[in-house]
Amino acid sequence: MCEERVTEALKALRRTDAGVETGPEAGIRALLAFRRQQRRRKLQRMAAVWGATGAMAAAVVLTALLWPARETPHKLIAIEAPAAIAAATVPAPVPPPEVKRVVPRREEPEEIVTPFFPLVESSSPFERGLLVRMTVPASAMRTVGLKVGDDHLSDSVQADVLVGQDDLARAIRFVSYRK
Amino acid sequence: MGQMSAAEQQLLRRLLKGDEEAFAALYQIRHGAICRFVLHMTGRMDLAEDVTQETFLALALYGRRYDASRGSVMAFLYGIARNLVLKRMDKERPEDTAKLLDEFAGDEDVLLDLTRRESVDEVRRAVLSLPPLYREAVVLCELGDASYEDAALALGCPVGTVRSRLNRARAMLAKKLAATSLAL
Numbered sequence: 001m002c003e004e005r006v007t008e009a010l011k012a013l014r015r016t017d018a019g020v021e022t023g024p025e026a027g028i029r030a031l032l033a034f035r036r037q038q039r040r041r042k043l044q045r046m047a048a049v050w051g052a053t054g055a056m057a058a059a060v061v062l063t064a065l066l067w068p069a070r071e072t073p074h075k076l077i078a079i080e081a082p083a084a085i086a087a088a089t090v091p092a093p094v095p096p097p098e099v100k101r102v103v104p105r106r107e108e109p110e111e112i113v114t115p116f117f118p119l120v121e122s123s124s125p126f127e128r129g130l131l132v133r134m135t136v137p138a139s140a141m142r143t144v145g146l147k148v149g150d151d152h153l154s155d156s157v158q159a160d161v162l163v164g165q166d167d168l169a170r171a172i173r174f175v176s177y178r179k
Numbered sequence: 180m181g182q183m184s185a186a187e188q189q190l191l192r193r194l195l196k197g198d199e200e201a202f203a204a205l206y207q208i209r210h211g212a213i214c215r216f217v218l219h220m221t222g223r224m225d226l227a228e229d230v231t232q233e234t235f236l237a238l239a240l241y242g243r244r245y246d247a248s249r250g251s252v253m254a255f256l257y258g259i260a261r262n263l264v265l266k267r268m269d270k271e272r273p274e275d276t277a278k279l280l281d282e283f284a285g286d287e288d289v290l291l292d293l294t295r296r297e298s299v300d301e302v303r304r305a306v307l308s309l310p311p312l313y314r315e316a317v318v319l320c321e322l323g324d325a326s327y328e329d330a331a332l333a334l335g336c337p338v339g340t341v342r343s344r345l346n347r348a349r350a351m352l353a354k355k356l357a358a359t360s361l362a363l
Binding site: 002003005006009010012013014016017020021022023026027029030031033034035037038041042 | 197199202203206207210211214215218219224227228231232235236239240296298299302303305306317321322349352353356
């Protein structure tokens with residue numbers, strides 16, 4: 001078959017199908033599908049914005065909680081023995097006596113803790129973790145909904161932060177002492 | 180053509196912002212060509228309608244990838260339609276061609292001379308029997324309105340490849356149709 005005949009054959013097919021197109025109802029279906037698609041995309045965009053905002057908020061909270069904080073060092077409190085007791089234990093002649101410092105017993109202050117407040121939601125369940133005692137600014141209490149006076153925002157408070165197996169700070173509780 | 184292309188680019192920009200009117204306008208202008216492309220590639224009108232809709236929805240999703248310096252919006256649309264058709268063809272085994280042809284024999288065909296119609300159907304069968312690589316070149320450049328440049332963009336190959344595939348396809352068609360006596 002020669003070239004011209006192929007060209008003619010293809011032209012004939014093209015002519016025959018020239019009017020073939022989808023019906024008007026297909027156009028309406030397409031438009032409705034487009035509308036649904038746009039609505040879905042809008043929701044996805046909003047979810048992404050909210051997700052990013054949430055992540056930023058979580059980051060701010062964590063920064064507020066963890067950045068200025070440090071593990072409270074074990075304070076060694078050197079208490080001098082009262083002069084009267086010291087004088088009474090020193091004998092007059094040599095040899096010089098061993099000076100014993102007598103530390104008076106102090107009553108331990110009672111520790112009061114708040115309930116744990118969740119910090120971040122993790123996809124993995126809590127399996128094991130570490131409770132870390134920290135000093136945090138009192139403003140951190142506000143982030144979990146506790147009331148703090150404006151003039152106490154920069155005060156330091158003790159807090160226990162529960163860190164999960166994934167190194168995420170899962171929860172926090174605040175500590176105060178009653179004498 | 181240039182004006183049309185600029186108008187279509189403008190419509191695409193509006194469509195990407197979610198403008199329904201722009202979507203409807205672009206659909207109105209180009210759905211026929213896409214529908215025929217799918218029909219000639221698959222021989223199925225139901226698939227042609229589905230894929231035409233999917234093509235325009237995909238344009239709304241991925242239209243930002245369109246680069247005006249590389250070709251027309253139509254070529255981009257052909258490219259999307261082609262990908263969707265190839266996916267469908269991978270999934271679905273081709274059915275009996277005669278059965279497929281009956282599916283889209285429209286009212287217009289009834290008016291045609293029976294002999295001529297049979298001849299056209301022979302051509303249709305011959306085109307459908309071409310390997311997809313060659314078929315798409317024929318469908319775009321011979322049965323559709325695509326220029327070689329547009330076809331190259333849609334098929335993701337150089338213009339020279341389009342030309343050589345077209346030549347090869349025409350040779351195959353000549354062989355297939357040689358045995359039939361066409362009354363066109």
